[in-house]
Amino acid sequence: MAISAQAAGAAQGMTVVARTQTQLVRRRFFRHRAALIGMLVFGGIVVLAFSSIGFGPLPGWWDKSYLATGAVVDQGRPTLSLVPQFLGGEGLRWGEHPFGQDNIGIDYFALTMRGTQQSIIVAFIVGFVATTVGTLAGAFAGYFRKKVEAILMRLTDVMITIPVLIIAAIVGRSFGDSGIVVLAICIGLVTWPTLGRLIRGEFLSLREKEFVEAARALGTSSSRIIFRHILPNTVGVIIVSATLAIANAVLLESALSFLGVGVQPPDVSLGQLIDTYRSAMTTRPWLFWWPGVFIIAIALSINFIGDGLRDAFDPRQTRVRA
Amino acid sequence: MIAFIARRLIVSFFVLLAATMVIYALTALAGDPLEDLRELPGPDRDRKIADRIERMNLDVPLPLRYLSWLGNLFRGDLGVNRDGQDVSVLLGNALSATLQLVVAATVLAVVIGVIVGIVSALRQYSTFDYSVTFTAFVCFSLPLFWVAVMLKQYIAIEFNDWLRDPVIPPTVIAVASLVGGLIWAAVLVGGRRARLAAFALGAAATAVTLTLLSATRWFADPGIGVVGLAVLAGGTAVGVTALISGLRHRDPLYAALSAAGIGVILSQVLDPVLADPSWLEIFGLALLTVAVCAGLGYALGGLLRRQAILAAVLTGLVTAGLTFLDRMLRGFADYSDYVRGRPIATIGSSTPNFKGDFWQTNLDVAGHLLLPTMALILISLATYTRYSRSSMLEVMNLDYVRTARAKGLPERTVVTKHAFRNGMIPITTLMAFDFAGVIGGAIVTENVFGWQGMGSLFLRGLQQVDPAPVMAFFIVSGSAIVLFNMLADIIYAYLDPRIRLS
Amino acid sequence: MTNHPSETGEILRVEDLVVEFPTEDGLVQAVRGVSYSLHEREVLGIVGESGSGKSVSSLAVMGLLPRGARVRGRILYRGDDVLKLPARRRRGLRGRKIAMIFQDPMTALNPVHTVGDQLAEAVLAHDLVPRKQALARAREMLDLVGIPQAEQRLRSYPHEFSGGMRQRAMIAMAVINNPDVIIADEPTTALDVTVQAQILEKLLEVKDAVNAAIVLITHDLGVVAGIAHRVLVMYAGKPVEIGVTDTIFYRPRMPYTAGLLGSMPSLETSGGRLRPISGAPPSLINLPSGCPFSPRCPLAEDRCRAEEPALGEVDEGGHYAACHHWDQLAAVADPTALFRTESEPVT
Ligand SMILES: Nc1ncnc2c1ncn2[C@@H]1O[C@H](COP(=O)(O)OP(=O)(O)OP(=O)(O)O)[C@@H](O)[C@H]1O
Ligand code: SF4
């Protein structure tokens, strides 16, 4: 006896929603102020790191190299000053060695930029590998259930008893000196299970939905259902967790490098810089400060971007219900 | 329930077994265990290499090596490291320090995180909520090792220096009062007037407390004292009752207040017993406290007996805890002299060769635990805060919470009885995950603070491609994680009858 | 149908109730001026499509709206404006004088507490009595709503109950304190068709047992047909027609009501085919000017699109409708025929 216009209205509503989904997400994201600031900060760091000292064959605008040693000026103190003169500071000044020099006279700005580049690359590769593997595994397990699921669940059970840092440290010990790309791929290959579980949960709930039933009733193949029908509906979850995985990877890489089982010299990364100079903490604290500040800025801005994306894709949390 | 636990144990056993296989193989293949010897000059070289090959069974193929390790493990033998030291001995020394660190961090993170998260959820969109959310994000993004180094460098060293003449400068008092007032104003919801009042009260209270502490040079010889104990216990009684049953009906309040009173009196009467107790005695006293307070609640609770018992027991336990703290602090001055005025330790997990009574030993341990725990706790704290906040927000919007309100229950009951328990269900699942993270973090923390704990056992073993110590580390941490997982499952089953019965 | 109780005292009176939700997308005007009164032992039906503001207006009466909702108007319980009462007194009314039954019994009970505990709690919220006594009262109520083996059932958890039993438990919870008013928000919508009738019957039986009045919310005119004394029809947050049930059914004076009647199967109208009203209700954020029903109304003309009709008396006996052209409906024999398409035969 229900008013069936209701259904018609709902159906109309659905198509409208579907058409503007992307716009809606974009609009919600751009309303998230912290996420926008995060975007700006992270974008700024990337541009700074890659344009200053250049990357690969590309030259940068900074005239010093992260490899060249030199005379240590003023005990290697940073020449950067941000406090204007009328506030009693030394004025806004960039100077010869804005971030100072290390004990053998390497320009610390160049070194920090190099570390930032490497840390960002590692984090993105780890995030990409973990997300891809996690999504595929979670998707198959969530859709096929039974065997595949059992295997995946047992596998994640096993991985969950091993703290991420432990397994990553062991992998890092093996592949630390094979270059950052190999290292990052290997870390990605051991950190996907949490993500896999998440995606599986999402698939489990979606595979019960009517549109999947309908597709199955029409005889659509499983792979088509997974990739055409379900996967697009989990994009939100995947993008958000990928973002957060990258933020975590920044921290994980720096922790591994700090412990000496991550990026190995002559490669540099932010964590490895802190490890190298930790004994200089009392005499040259800036050697410790700068990489730390960059790690925090990167992780914080990516975390905020992730939060903005989550709000944009899943606004449930921010809306009040009757 | 027992069947449930047994099944979980069996599954966990096999899961752990599989994990040992993975870790053993990966560790053994992580590098060349003879690397350092190969570069040795001189005639010893070949003999040393042969020795090590012998000790580490390197001439046996990896799968067999694993099996023989496993066989030994079942006989209770953890093997020797590459230098021939018995791993069980190494482990024994490392174990307790690390466990203390990990357990302290987890418990504190859960308790504080859940409380802050709930308050934040109940005050959604308030200044407090925004500040908590922002702080949580910052904590998520802090590299643990960096924080640890900072704490060590700035907090510990500066604080110890300051303790020599513990006078709080007026500017610090002013700023702290301002912050204190802001926090109170932010937690409270209400009109502008109420907020202003909260701000003024909070700021004034902070200012008075700090001035008093500074003027009496409290930090030089801290303690709570009978008066302090009485005030704090009474306050706890009122607060706990307000939360559990409200203050409109007096019976539970009387029960809680008498629990506090008896606690304070006993803390003085029992002085000789508490002179140099053992942990067993402390535990016995705790049980006694629970029994006595439950009796008080039962006798005085009237129609609100259930609530009265809970309020009395909680008050009694808090009072007992305060007594413990007071006792510990009494030894502070002596201890501080012993460590030459540097009670906040930055290296190691206890002062070498320190001999003191029960209280001083605990003080020593606490002094060493303080900074590593603070560092280690940050990420977990942020996680628990975020999760309990969003879990509470979600639950508070559910239909049955609306039903509870529709019955005319006071908001306090709606939150504590209906929302809280349901909101904690997802937190138990999180606990299991987070615990593994804390163990990982402990490795980093120990490294920074120079503890000879399990973390260094693991790291050194890994660097030297020496599976025995690495595996010892994993057997302990893996079992702890499994046990913790199970604890989480049991709490889950307790909280959610749907699981319990199926 | 029992005698119309309008002669008896008035217990609840809602005047010009307005509820708005500020949201990111704008102000949602969920309820835009609802007025009604409820007499002792009366059954008032509130009918309307999904989203017409039925639940929101009753939550406003209960004081259960989510934070951030803006409420204006007056809600008088026995002459006291509950919106002006201090929070504690308002809570004292909730569950004791005015009780509510919700739409979805599957989610309305707390899964982690026993049914007995949740029932007893409703007693203990208002009266400090021994727990035993509260549980005994709970058992009595379970008996009353027809749950067998009430004693054991007190110790069951909600997930051990079927949907129908849970709704019975909700009814028991609503009447456990002998309230004056029960607001039942679509109490049968979420249930199996087979148990719907039983639950309604039980609700009426229990109402008589405790002498309460009922506000029965539904989007199904059929439900109120044999039960309600009066019916209030809501559209887009406003009452568009109110009157004694028979008048509403046989002499609707508002095209929307007529449309609802036409979409019901097998009331003595002809055809037997469902004739849904085409189109969807308007968005409550940017309401167009004029009559909110005009985009879907077969009688709509320029005036309707320019000017929103007020609720006016169309008949004696308290029959009010909000339509510029109510007299056109009065002129035809079968107003529901308005919604028939031309190709269909008109009887
Ligand atoms: N918390 C809220 N925030 C914003 N809009 C809300 C909120 N609660 C309800 N609404 C809106 O108010 C309108 C009326 O909702 P209400 O729940 O009263 O409808 P209803 O008539 O009960 O419908 P149904 O038959 O579906 O229960 C709806 O459009 C809804 O979207
Ligand atoms: S006012 Fe006009 S549009 Fe509105 S219901 Fe009446 S006839 Fe239809």
Ligand SMILES: [Mg+2]
């Ligand atoms: Mg509704």
